[in-house]
Structures are given as C-alpha cells and as structure tokens.
Amino acid sequence: MNEKRKKAVALSYEQNMDDAPKVTASGKGFIADEIIERAIEHNIPILEDPSLVELLGELDINKKIPEELFQVVSEVFAFIYRTDKQTGKEKSR
Structure with a gap:
C-alpha cells in the first residue's frame, strides 16, 4: 500500500x-496534523x-525563503489577506 503521509508548512512574514x-x-504525519490544528485554533x-x-x-x-519562491509565496499571502478581509479580520499576519 503506497499511502502518502500528510505534509504541512507554516509561513510567517512581518x-x-x-x-x-x-x-x-x-x-509530516503527526507534526503536519499539529501544524494544521494550530492554524485552525488561531x-x-x-x-x-x-x-x-x-x-x-x-x-x-x-530562514527566509529564496528569491525564486517570492512570487508564489506572495500569492499565498495575498490569499490570506483576501480571506481575512472576507471574514472581517483586521489583524495583519
């Protein structure tokens, strides 16, 4: 059986x-579940x-992300901004 383990990554930018x-x-696995659970809690x-x-x-x-990933990660933060705006959140991430 070739079941893939769940993976998660948390990003930060001030x-x-x-x-x-x-x-x-x-x-991965349990740690990924914990990362996701913390995100949901907060x-x-x-x-x-x-x-x-x-x-x-x-x-x-x-460590800061490499420049070649700036564009795609900026799209992630744009998603977060839009989601926060739609839910009425004022707090920046």
Whole structure:
C-alpha cells in the first residue's frame, strides 16, 4: 500500500520586521496534523498546495525563503489577506 503521509508548512512574514517570508514550521504525519490544528485554533487560513508544500518543506526553519519562491509565496499571502478581509479580520499576519 503506497499511502502518502500528510505534509504541512507554516509561513510567517512581518512586513515591518522581515526582509522576506520564512518557514516557521514544517512536518509530516503527526507534526503536519499539529501544524494544521494550530492554524485552525488561531483562525489562520489554510491553503492546500501539495507542490508548494514539497518545495517549502525542503527549506530550513526560520530562514527566509529564496528569491525564486517570492512570487508564489506572495500569492499565498495575498490569499490570506483576501480571506481575512472576507471574514472581517483586521489583524495583519
């Protein structure tokens, strides 16, 4: 049986503090479940993109993402911004 393990990556970006977004958590299986559970607990939008998770999962924790991923990660943050706006959230991420 070739069942794929669930994977998850958490991103962070503080506009006035960070040069670029960074991976703040990454894991498979139980760890992925924990990352997703924390996001749900804190009402953080979840975007499912297996290809992007594969790429981001290879990066070191708390290191800024490489420039070649800026465009795709900016689309993730745009998704979060739109989702927050639709749900009436004012807090920035």
